[in-house]
Amino acid sequence: MAAGKKYTGTGIPTHYECSLHGLLAKDHEPQLRTRLEALCGDTEAAHRELHHEISCIPCIETSIGPLRREDHVLRLRIELDPEDSLSAEKSTSSICLLGHPEPRSGRGASVRPIINAQVLSGSASASQLLSLLGYKFNSEFVRKGYWFLYRSSLKVVVSQIYRLQEQGNVQSVVPVDPSGNWLVQIVSEAMTQELVPRVCDQLEELKSLLEDYVELLVVDHAFLENKIPYS
Template structure:
């Protein structure tokens, strides 16, 4: 049985994820990285990351109707050691719930509730199975991130698909042109903090406008909908 972190009162706190996204051309990646190093510290300030993310959906499909809206997708995020990705002993497992984003809010960033529960021991995939969830899809994200003003996480990464389920050694880039995905993410601890965080993100994007256009993603693309066939 997996063991997850326990919280006072038995409930896991909900944060509100505020974010901006953009697509960075391969030719501009080195320039952006230099800019980030200057803003956030020297080259040692970059944190390399390798994530294997698995989406899971309920094993039993809720019949069509109002209750179906209560079905949610969960994500198992496996943080691997970039230097030794096959060392499962050092992998960090986190179960993620990303709520429905605010629709057409007019804010300067995408906003959605987010809950993270780290699994400290046991088999995280088996734990999700016991919760009534099954495998749906997976991808690998590889890149690096910087922390700006101890608040804003700036992630620069490439997305890979797997040609063999569960085998990260079969990862192939989704975009053969070598483009990068840029995300600026900040958490608001409660709804009252959301407006100010969004304003700060809207101001922050101008620092990178020479390299990448950071935008508010249409809420339809961030919906936590179950892809029932």
């Protein structure tokens, strides 16, 4: 068995996620898919997407003041089998923490810290773990669509977002956008800080290759702040 990597000093290094986002009109989706097939492989290169994400917030509200910034939303991400969405055995779960995005405007992508931990014993155990950590349910959505992998590192997700009419029931979904528009996201693998400039360049390259089909943008960092929606 290979020895685990050891870190010294301040501990495990921070990893970052780089991303671009765009909105695609319903009528333009077939052309974008054809373009992605040409860039990433043939029709067999597309992977179906069925993603259930639950956001959780602390059970105890931190008093107003500087310490509130240390409160974060935790996300339970459940990847479901599109052929059998009710099968717990065919699903994979992870708990994700997205940090505050970089405010600098010079980047060619949105950049934010990320910690992602896979839960090996299913979504029910993940929910119990979040409860033990002092978190409670806040909101949820389902994402349906497909994704391609570009250059083995950039995931291009073309999907539609659904809300759940009944909490936790993925069979009760209805589209958030009845007009049928698609959300396009290009998301990198998590990486150390020194790799961020190179990955941003790769995102710019892919953005230019898709510019005739969809406008991909850097989301304003204010919209990506991981703030707790205390009422």
